[in-house]
Amino acid sequence: MRDLEKCVRECMQELSSIGITCGNITRLEVNSRAIRRWGQCTTIVYDKQWEKRQYEISISVVLLDERNPESALKDTVIHELLHSCKNCNGHKGEWKRLAEKVNREL
Numbered sequence: 001m002r003d004l005e006k007c008v009r010e011c012m013q014e015l016s017s018i019g020i021t022c023g024n025i026t027r028l029e030v031n032s033r034a035i036r037r038w039g040q041c042t043t044i045v046y047d048k049q050w051e052k053r054q055y056e057i058s059i060s061v062v063l064l065d066e067r068n069p070e071s072a073l074k075d076t077v078i079h080e081l082l083h084s085c086k087n088c089n090g091h092k093g094e095w096k097r098l099a100e101k102v103n104r105e106l
Contacts, residue, residue, distance in 0.1 A: 002064045002073060004028055008057065011077045018105045020098055023084030027056040034060045039076040041083035055084040078102060 005028060012022050027044060031037075038060045045054035057080045063073040082088055082102070088095035 002066060002070065004030060004059055004064060004077075007073055007077050008081070011074060011081055014106055015078065015081060015102070018101065020082070020085060020101070022081045023050065023053055023055050023086070025057055025081070025084060026054040029056060029058040030061050030064060031058045032061045034058075038063055038072070039080040041080040050086045057081070057084075078106075 008025065008028060012025075015022060031040075034040075040058045042056045042058070043053055044056045045052070047053050057077070059073070059076060059080070062068060063076055079099070082095055082098050085094070085098055087093065088098065091099075
């Protein structure tokens with residue numbers, strides 16, 4: 001079983017190295033019930049100031065299985081981390097811009 005916390009730390013460092021600042025991830029969850037969804041980022045403490053918000057990232061247990069490609073876990077974690085970035089709700093606008101930057105630079 002892969003280490004989710006380690007993967008999240010490494011992905012956050014990679015994003016930081018290309019100038020992307022993630023939100024405050026205060027909770028990680030391994031989801032053993034999700035069948036179709038590989039990951040989810042949820043705002044657990046909402047504040048008008050983005051810097052005070054807190055996020056939970058949930059990742060499917062399927063991705064932590066070492067029989068599956070590690071790249072699938074990493075790609076999903078990065079995808080969800082981008083949702084914690086400022087103005088990155090949904091898959092348009094700022095989120096899309098940052099995702100394209102990740103695809104170019106990582």
